[in-house]
Amino acid sequence: MQTPVIKIENLVKRYKDLIAIDHFNIEIREGEIFGLLGPNGSGKTTTINCILSLLSFDKGTIEVFGKTMRPDSYDLKRQIGIVMQNVAVFNTLTVYENIDYFCGLYVKEKQLRKKYVEEALAFVELEPFRKFYPKKLSGGLLRRLNIACGIAHKPKLIILDEPTVAVDPQSRNKILEGIVDLNKKGATIIYTSHYMEEVEQICTRIAIMDGGKNIAAGSADELKQMIKKSEKIKIEVPMLSETHLEDIRLLPHILHVSYADGQLNIQCSGGRHNLVHILEYLQRQGLSFDRVYSELPTLNDVFLEMTGKELRDHA
């Protein structure tokens, strides 16, 4: 069996009376884009800091590439790239110099480093800005520089802690595409975010965190299958009687039915072809209908059902 890139068992981190990480367990396999999804304060960054051995913890074990991570595990650190939540670059160094400086902390050989820096510049599309100072860059470009500084040395494991906070949609897409690209080139990625759309878009596996706990883990589809609610259907039907509503409730996989202001709202509980069954019923009854909407469950629904609160509200 392949050694996991990261294995966390029973991790507990306390800040006095507050339990920031509560018996947290995950296993991240090579080649994954692993998402840590949770609202602010759920313990994502604390977990990352524990993995990196920046934070001490009260209980549990953390293994990186099969070895216990310690502050002086330089052989392990050399294989890790970190993109911090806060932009961590020198304002007095240019874009090129910043990338070269951080790459130089990992790569000693000058020619190789030069090649890596050029590749990182090209990767984040900052070549035209190589002589710019960070203060002259927009928020999106600055985030891209932050990423370049973290990945220039071509690490096997890249940890990105909320890299798209306060970034415009265009830059956000560039960053997400870049992350997928890095993964395709062989890097294992840990991606933390409170944006469920991003996590759903790029992550192969996701752990949902709340209150320092890992409340569920799996692929996006696996997570959605864990909840009762499935498809949401909305149909504009001008005339509908209570008898019709009773009939619809008796159709397979119907969880909840309501009707108000000419709109029929149906919450399904799994199953397939639910919309087809409902539309066939309406046609059989000779009921006319106008617009039809079908909405598949999101990770927010998963979070809502598992914690009783909205993920979005915390974002």
Place this chain on the structure above:
Amino acid sequence: MFLHEFKYELIRVLRQKEELFWVLLFPMLLGTMFHLALGNLNRATESFHTIPVAVCLESDQKNEAFQTVLDTLSQDEDTPLLKPTYADWEEAASLLKEDSVRGIFRVGEDVTLHCAPNENDAAATLALEQSILETIVRQYHTNADILTRIAQTSPEKLPELISLTQSDASYGTALSLTPGNMDFVIQYYFNLIAMACLFTSFAGSYVAMHHQANLSALGARKCVSPNSKFLSVGAQLLSCLLSQFFCVAVNVAYLVYVIKADFGTSLPMILLTAFIGCILGVCFGFFIGSIGRVSEAAKSGIMVSVSLLFCFLSGLMIDNMRMLIEDFCPLINDINPAVLISDSFLTLNIYGVSARYGSNLFTLLLIAILFAVSGCLLIRRKTYASL
């Protein structure tokens, strides 16, 4: 790795405008201000001007002896002591009233001096000039009295005595205790260099703050890199020290070659003292940067305040402050880095390389080591309880 850190720290420091202002520009500005304010004061007290004086001769009584004195004192080619204007009494009184002359010599058988009372703003200068005129008259009377008495008691010795009084012989030799510059203004410049040395603390503080994950994002990034923290700190502190010393050396050069401050001793020794001052400054900053979870701005505030307090206590703002502290609490002077640095310059100026100079440098290095070791102990932590 060491060279990589060294190189980029050097680039960073030389582009950090705030740090350059405090270490390079601010001392230069202050030095220029000292020069403008105190340099002129020095000239006013030291440079000598010819004293205009009215001579009122009483027609019937000729005084050849005093006339000889007047001729001698007004004949110097460069700056004669006196510029006599011969006039009658009314005219002389009028010149004195107009302030065209500083006094009137009324010359008859006897010689008397008449001066105007000191009422205006230039009283100090006027008083000095009147004192000189009084001294001339007093000296004339003394010599005349001696000559008269010798003529009465031992007339055969009179030619010898006349010859002696005219020769202006000196029986003592003026020996300076030091080849250094005794000008009190130089102390201000020494304090200024001490201040510049202490302001190098900003760079030292930056190094400490950017090696701690709980103080900055850059610190966190550095902590996750696969390198020894102390190697990185060492490289950056050395880089800081050299770049900051360069700035202080530029300041010294500005004072010596532009302001024309006479430090009275060899420049290499001045630079050596400044270098040790910079070691202390950088280590002091490194220590302040290492303590507690205080913001960068707050730490900068602490450093400026403490540096200026040291300089204030060393007499940068009030020249006798150091003497006051020496009287009431000499221990403060013994450990105040600004005092130690400026005293090293002063000692070097007056006594050259001496035991006191060596002791000052030793104490400075000792304090610097204390700061550096304390700073290292504070940042040695590798994992943090909170970030």
